[in-house]
Amino acid sequence: MSDLTVNWLSEIPAAYVRCRSLGHAWIEGGDMRFRLARGHVGRALTCERCQMVRVDLYDSNSMELIKRRYSRPLDYDKPKGLERPMGVEITAEFFARAATAKAADLPEVLKQLSLAQAA
Numbered sequence: 001m002s003d004l005t006v007n008w009l010s011e012i013p014a015a016y017v018r019c020r021s022l023g024h025a026w027i028e029g030g031d032m033r034f035r036l037a038r039g040h041v042g043r044a045l046t047c048e049r050c051q052m053v054r055v056d057l058y059d060s061n062s063m064e065l066i067k068r069r070y071s072r073p074l075d076y077d078k079p080k081g082l083e084r085p086m087g088v089e090i091t092a093e094f095f096a097r098a099a100t101a102k103a104a105d106l107p108e109v110l111k112q113l114s115l116a117q118a119a
C-alpha cells in the first residue's frame with residue numbers, strides 16, 4: 001500500500017473504517033418500502049454508521065432484484081488515483097483504532113472457549 005493510501009486510510013472517519021471492515025449496518029425505516037410503476041417495488045436502507053443510502057428495486061411479481069444503487073457520503077470514496085486498500089489493511093486499521101477490552105467486557109462465548117484474554 002502506498003504512503004498516500006496509508007495516510008488516507010489513517011485519516012478517514014472511524015465509522016468509514018468500521019463499515020469497510022464489517023460491512024454496512026443497514027437499518028430500516030418505517031417508510032422504507034415504496035411502490036413504483038410497471039411492477040416494481042423498492043426499499044431504501046440507511047447505514048446507521050456512515051449514513052450511506054442503499055436503494056434496491058425488485059420485480060414485484062418474481063421478487064428478483066432488478067437494480068441496486070448506493071448514495072455515498074461525499075467523502076466516503078477514496079480519492080482518485082489512490083490504490084484500493086486490501087481487506088487485511090482495512091482490518092489492521094480497524095484494530096489500530098479499536099479500544100482494548102477489559103476482562104469484564106469480553107463476550108461470554110470467548111470466556112467459555114478460552115480464546116481471549118484482556119490486555
Ligand SMILES: [Zn+2]
Binds near residue numbers: 023024025047048051
Ligand atoms: Zn456504513
